[in-house]
Amino acid sequence: MMSAERPDQRCIAGAGIAAAALACLQPGIDPVFLTLLTSAGIADPADHGWIVGATQTGMAIGAVVAWRMSDRLPRSSISLAAICATLAALATLQAASFWALIALRTLYGAAMGLIYTHVMAVIAAVRPTSAYGIVFLVQLALSTLVALLLPLMAHMFSPSVAITACACVPLALMVLGQVRIADETRPPAIDRTAGPQQATKTAWALLGATFWFVCTTMIVWSFVGTLAINAGIGETTIGYAVALGSVAGVVTAAIVARDRPSLPLTISGPIAGMAMLAPLFMTYPGQNAAFILSVIFLNIGSTAMVIRCSGAASAKGGTALFRRMVAASHSLGMIAGPVIGATLAALLGPEGLASGALGTFGGACLALMAAARWTRLSPVLDSQTADESRPLRDAPWGA
Numbered sequence: 001m002m003s004a005e006r007p008d009q010r011c012i013a014g015a016g017i018a019a020a021a022l023a024c025l026q027p028g029i030d031p032v033f034l035t036l037l038t039s040a041g042i043a044d045p046a047d048h049g050w051i052v053g054a055t056q057t058g059m060a061i062g063a064v065v066a067w068r069m070s071d072r073l074p075r076s077s078i079s080l081a082a083i084c085a086t087l088a089a090l091a092t093l094q095a096a097s098f099w100a101l102i103a104l105r106t107l108y109g110a111a112m113g114l115i116y117t118h119v120m121a122v123i124a125a126v127r128p129t130s131a132y133g134i135v136f137l138v139q140l141a142l143s144t145l146v147a148l149l150l151p152l153m154a155h156m157f158s159p160s161v162a163i164t165a166c167a168c169v170p171l172a173l174m175v176l177g178q179v180r181i182a183d184e185t186r187p188p189a190i191d192r193t194a195g196p197q198q199a200t201k202t203a204w205a206l207l208g209a210t211f212w213f214v215c216t217t218m219i220v221w222s223f224v225g226t227l228a229i230n231a232g233i234g235e236t237t238i239g240y241a242v243a244l245g246s247v248a249g250v251v252t253a254a255i256v257a258r259d260r261p262s263l264p265l266t267i268s269g270p271i272a273g274m275a276m277l278a279p280l281f282m283t284y285p286g287q288n289a290a291f292i293l294s295v296i297f298l299n300i301g302s303t304a305m306v307i308r309c310s311g312a313a314s315a316k317g318g319t320a321l322f323r324r325m326v327a328a329s330h331s332l333g334m335i336a337g338p339v340i341g342a343t344l345a346a347l348l349g350p351e352g353l354a355s356g357a358l359g360t361f362g363g364a365c366l367a368l369m370a371a372a373r374w375t376r377l378s379p380v381l382d383s384q385t386a387d388e389s390r391p392l393r394d395a396p397w398g399a
Contacts, residue, residue: 013123015176016119016122016123017123017131017134017135017138018138018172018176019078019115019119019173019176020115020116020119020120020123020135020139021135021136021138021139021142022142022169022172022173022176023112023113023115023116023119023173024112024116024135024139024330025139025142025143025146025169026055026059026108026109026112026169027056027143027334028139028140028142028143028144028146028147028246029143029146029147029150029166030052030055031147031242032146032147032150032151033150033163033166034048034051034052035151036150036151036154036159036162036163037051037092037159037163039154039159040093040158040159040160040163042092042093042095042101042163043098043101047098047101050098050102051101051102051105053335053338054102054103054105054106054109055105055106055108055109056109056331056334056335056338057106057109057335058105058106058107058108058109058110058111058112058113059109059110059112059113059116059331059334060109060113060328060331060332060334060335061106061109061110061113062081062109062110062111062112062113062114062115062116062117062331063113063114063116063117063327063328063330063331063332064328064332065110065113065114066113066114066115066116066117066118066121066324066327066328067117067321067324067325067327067328070117070118070121070320070324071320071321073118077114077118078115078118078119078173078176079174081111081112081114081115081173082111082115082170082171082173082174083170083174084107084108084110084111085107085108085111085112085115085169085170085173086167086170086171086174088104088105088107088108088111089108089164089166089167089169089170090164090167091104092104092105092108092163093160093163093164108170111170112170113328113331115173116327116330116331117324117327117328117331118324120132120135120323120327121314121320121323121324121326121327122320122323123135124310124311124314124323124326124327125314125320125323127259127311128310128311128312128314128315128323129256129257129259129307129308129310129311129312129315130257130258130259130311131311132257132306132307132310132311132314133253133254133256133257133258133259133307133311134253134257136249136253136257136303136306136307137250137253137254137257140246140249140250140253140303141250143246144243144246144247144250150162150165150166153165200316200317200318200374201370201371201374202316202371202374202375203313203316203317203318203322205367205368205370205371205374206309206312206313206316206367206368206371207313207317207322207325207326207329208363208364208367208370209265209269209305209309209313209364209367209368209371210306210309210310210313210326210329210330210333211329211332211333211336212333212360212361212363212364212367213269213272213273213276213302213305213306213309213333213360213361213364214306214329214330214332214333214334214337215333215336215337215340215360215363216273216276216277216302216337216357216360216361216364217276217298217302217306217333217337218333218334218336218337218338218341219337219338219340219341219353219356219357219360220276220277220279220280220298220341220357221298221302222337222338222341222342223341223345223353224238224241224279224295224298225238227279227280227283228241228283228291231283231284231285231287231291232285232286233283233285233288233291237288237291237292240292241291241292241294241295241296242295244292244295244296245295245296245298245299246299248296248299248300248303249299249300249302249303252299252300252303252304253303253307256303256304256307256308257307259311261308264372265308265309265312265368265371265372266368266369266372268304268305268308269305269309269364269365269368270365271301272300272301272302272304272305273301273305273361273364273365274301274361275297275298275300275301276297276298276301276302276305276357276361277354277357277358277361278293278294278295278297278298278301279291279294279295279297279298280353280354280357281294282294282297305364306330309364309368310326310327310329310330312371313326314326337360340356340359340360341353341356341357343356344356
């Protein structure tokens with residue numbers, strides 16, 4: 001029987017899921033957040049891309065630090081990172097120059113990237129596909145709610161108040177960072193020699209598929225607004241598309257989190273990948289319904305594949321270091337995708353954008369084919385390892 005002193009495991013797992021979802025919340029509310037920065041006179045619209053890039057770069061830096069050093073960091077690292085993010089969020093309103101703003105958003109992103117990668121890797125140790133699915137579901141639901149509340153708060157009070165309210169996210173992480181298991185229940189120290197090189201070829205291939213699917217998503221998502229504007233589609237329609245896409249993503253995450261795939265990744269991957277490309281081929285003047293449908297397809301395909309590939313890679317990787325690498329691949333893909341898309345679009349125009357998305361999609365499909373070839377069990381790559389037979393609530397995250 002569990003002792004009275006031992007923290008409730010459901011509370012620990014719930015805190016971990018909430019922390020991971022909050023740590024990756026910013027990309028889901030960036031369009032609204034950037035609008036508030038402009039309304040408050042802090043940033044020009046032309047600087048929005050730089051601000052998003054700074055935040056994502058910071059998240060990538062934090063993810064890499066957590067990937068390589070998480071087992072060396074003190075137990076207070078989550079709380080300390082949350083404190084840094086809170087200070088950066090509060091100081092955003094006081095940014096005296098463009099470069100000060102960029103530095104603050106980079107710091108904020110680095111803190112959030114470290115928290116997300118560390119926490120996600122820990123809770124993914126048990127039934128990783130379900131863990132990723134639940135985290136994505138919560139993140140999508142929270143981002144939709146926050147994106148609706150921030151403009152209302154700005155209207156009732158001021159944009160500055162709404163921006164300040166965003167500091168509640170890292171503040172919540174400071175509280176969640178105190179939820180941890182007792183010292184005697186901490187998992188054994190990680191063998192520093194058991195690095196990702198010990199992961200199977202299948203795990204590496206699934207990691208590659210995860211990265212390339214994130215890149216595909218970000219290439220298309222970064223240019224959805226531009227594609228719509230060039231086609232003469234109005235802001236209201238774009239707003240409806242984004243909202244409905246978020247709802248579709250929530251439903252998809254809930255379904256995938258059940259971890260009962262009906263199709264192997266080698267079949268569902270190409271289907272979902274083609275859905276991700278839908279906005280590139282369904283955005284035409286006067287075709288508002290087709291555009292909305294394409295954004296819904298993008299959200300369904302992206303959510304399903306990132307969750308399934310991340311879960312499968314974590315299951316096959318076997319080590320905490322490799323699980324952190326899987327979580328870090330999300331932030332790295334979110335940086336690489338827009339860079340690939342923007343570079344090819346600048347060099348080749350719209351055809352370059354489509355070529356970049358098709359190229360990363362092709363890379364994901366090749367990685368899935370390699371994983372299917374290397375696995376000796378079955379073409380269904382999502383199978384759980386023996387360690388993942390425990391329920392999700394038994395997974396501590398405060399290690």
